[in-house]
Amino acid sequence: MRLAGVGQTYRGRGRRVVDALADVDLSVAAGEFAVIVGPSGSGKSTLLRIVAGFITPSRGTVVVNGAPVRGPGPDRGVVFQQPRLFPWLSVRRNVEFGLRGLDRAARRARASEQLELVGLADTADLRPYELSGGMQQRAAIARALAPGPRILLLDEPFAALDALTRERMQEELRALWQVTGTTVIFITHSVDEAAYLGTRIVALSARPGRVVLDLASDLPRSAEPRHEPEFVSTRDKVLELVRSAAR
Ligand SMILES: Nc1ncnc2c1ncn2[C@@H]1O[C@H](COP(=O)(O)OP(=O)(O)O)[C@@H](O)[C@H]1O
Ligand SMILES: [Mg+2]
Structure with missing residues (x-):
């Protein structure tokens, strides 16, 4: 999946214009578990809708599995916050x-x-x-x-669940990703969730969203990965950048 120079400007009624995404360049390789994290309103859902083919971006190009995206397709599966x-x-x-x-x-x-x-x-x-x-x-x-699907797109899928269920679902999704080999693009506003799940963590700034961090991550998958020093340092790094980009 490759986004080049992707931007999105929503034009509402009258002269209301919202710049949701600005100039996003992002490649996700097959088999990656990419987590996109950013504050509310940073254009995360917009990005996901663009990759899913639900909307055509105002600017830039989107290529999935070698072909330009022209709409939704069976090569991409989508999961939303509500099960629908x-x-x-x-x-x-x-x-x-x-x-x-x-x-x-x-x-x-x-x-x-x-x-x-x-x-x-x-x-x-x-x-x-x-x-x-x-x-x-x-x-x-x-x-x-x-x-x-070759790519599974998830937009804050666990945000409405209680904390324990959420942790369980995170483990299960990691396991599913391993057995299916599907590329995952997972959206969250939780820095903890990003640091825990991703083999790749991409942080967006506040609106209009731009990529402010693109980090490869390889946490030791021990019995308690959240207690590993690698988890803590990854989380702190992401947190610091997301905080400063949100100001
Ligand atoms: N269909 C739309 N029309 C107008 N503005 C929109 C639309 N969808 C989203 N926006 C605006 O674009 C910005 C980014 O929204 P969104 O992609 O949903 O961000 P996030 O998922 O990171 O919270 C927000 O300011 C939001 O209000
Ligand atoms: Mg959203």
Whole structure:
């Protein structure tokens, strides 16, 4: 995934103009777990919507898997802060939803496989409202992964979860990333989450968002990675830059 000179200016009603992103150059290699961190309003969701193909940027070029982005596609899966599951469909049907190109048996097999991966095999026949918030978000991740995207895009996916569930989901996402080999682009406003998850940490300044830090990170994955000195130093480095760029 490569962004070159990408900028976004929203033009609202009348003369209201918002400069959301300014001149972003960013390449994410296949297999990376890239975390984009920045204060609220720094254009993180805008960046994700551009890579997802939901909006065409005002300026610059976007290339995914070697081709210019012209809209959404099955090569990119998206997960939002809210699970956005269809309440009238079972969890299994929600996961099958993105697989309309396949025949019934293949859809079912693929959905079962994904539900197994996220630990929802036993709750496949429940409706979303019968699941906890964390389980709903697992279902949303399974749905996004089901078509086998090369890139998984997540926009603050754990921000609405309680602290313990959030930590669990972070571990699970790291594990999923390892087994699937999917490139991950993960958006958060939490510096801790960025330092914990990323093999690559990109920080955006306050609006209009520009890249103020691009850091490779390789934390030791011990029993308590958050206690490792590498975690603390990475987090402090990111925090310092995000703070000074937010002023
Ligand atoms: N569709 C839109 N129309 C006008 N302004 C928008 C739109 N979407 C976002 N913005 C503005 O662009 C800026 C960046 O928004 P966003 O990308 O959502 O930031 P973040 O996700 O980092 O909080 C904000 O000031 C926001 O109000
Ligand atoms: Mg956002």
